[in-house]
Amino acid sequence: MIRFKTLMIGLLMSMSLMSTVAHSQDSTSSQQIKPKVIFFDVNETLLDLGNVGKSVSEALGGRDELVPYWFTTMLHYSLVGNVTGEYNSFAEIGIASLEMIANQQNIKLTPEEARTAVLTPFRDLAPHKDVVEGLKKLRAMGYTMITLTNSSDAGIAAQLKNSNLAQYFDGSLTVQNLKTFKPDLKVYEWAQKEMNVAPEDAMLIAAHAWDLAGADKAGWKTAFIMRPGKALYPLAAKPDLIGRDLIEIANQLEASAK
Template sequence: MIKLKSFILSLVISTSFISPLVHASSTETHEKITPKVIFFDVNETLLNLDNVGKSVSKALGGRDELVPFWFTTMLHYSLVSNETGEYHSFAEIGIASLEMIAKQQNIDLTPEQAKTAVLTPFRDLAPHSDVVEGLKRIRALGYKMITLTNSSDAGIAAQLKNSNLAQYFDGSLTVQNLQTFKPDLKVYQWAEKEMKVAPEDAMLIAAHAWDIAGADKVGWKTAYILRPGKALYPLADKPDLTGKDLIEIAKQLEADAK
């Protein structure tokens, strides 16, 4: 009984020391995020790729399970392009990746069919349901808003026009001008120079962990949209803001602007 009382007493004493520390930690002041320029990724971040997925699946004989494999293959070979210095547009890499997977799976697919399956839906994508409200709210805060994508100049122009999102942005930057794909750090550094903004005054909003990791590495603030099926890369630093959609990100920016 004496030992039990001693244990309880020591637990109470230790808890009395720990409690203030826990309280202090929970009431830490949040660093306000107030960038001068906000860069936006577009595909998946703003625009819904469901139609692309359906088109690619149809081209692959209805094999829905191959669609994520196609997208990661496209990303993989964009990085191969970075390393070899042989640039092809993101659309060209997407078409080539689709042809590769069709051959690997013994699915009959002509180059023209692959081109149609990728290009037709990619140029005419609808925004996610949260995007218009989210963009309006961020726009109201007075930030300069720029798209920064792996698409071509013509590709992003068509996408923004067809989705009716062009009105919310002050400009667009694409890797076509640099011929190097994100998340190569040179892309983010080039973008900040183009916009004449210091790294600490730049922010990226994206739904891709690899994109967030690249922007963070050059000193940008980052906001991650946790779209369904997405997850953060555990070995990278956590983003400054996280939300399930753009509206949640906008609300956090509004709170920081007060």
């Protein structure tokens, strides 16, 4: 009987502790999130890279399975540049990565063909279907909205113009000014200074876990858009907001701000 009572007391204590933890988690999730400036990643987050993927695949002899490898290679060597202090534009790295993969796979590809395959579609991308509505909703909520990309100044200007998204943003910041790529913490720190905003009043919306990891370490709020094929990095902090598209993120921000 004494053993039974001991077990019951232990169970009740465990249930009480679990309730306390759950309540604490609920309180955290219900905290108000209202940044003063929202920064946006662009490629894949706002703009659909389908045309780029198709162009790269054609350059690689129709090898669709090599397209994700090309993109990760491009990201990989942008970080190699960060570490070694050797800066090349994101477009240049993309072209070089395409040439590299073609050589690895014994696919004939001239430097001119690689350049055309990357640059031509990258400058003329369509927004994801949810983006315009999501941006309109955030604009109506009064947020200052800035693009923050690994692209060049000329590259993002062309992308926003051709996608007809420039009207929704208050400005654009690119790593060209620092000659180092996200997720280097220097990029986020520089961006917040440029916008005269404290880290806790900045938010990054992105479809890339590596980008959000950098913003989180810089002290920013973060929001993850779960674009197809994207996933969170289990060893990084969980984003403040997670949505299937920009509309869901905007709705969550609106609810949180009340």
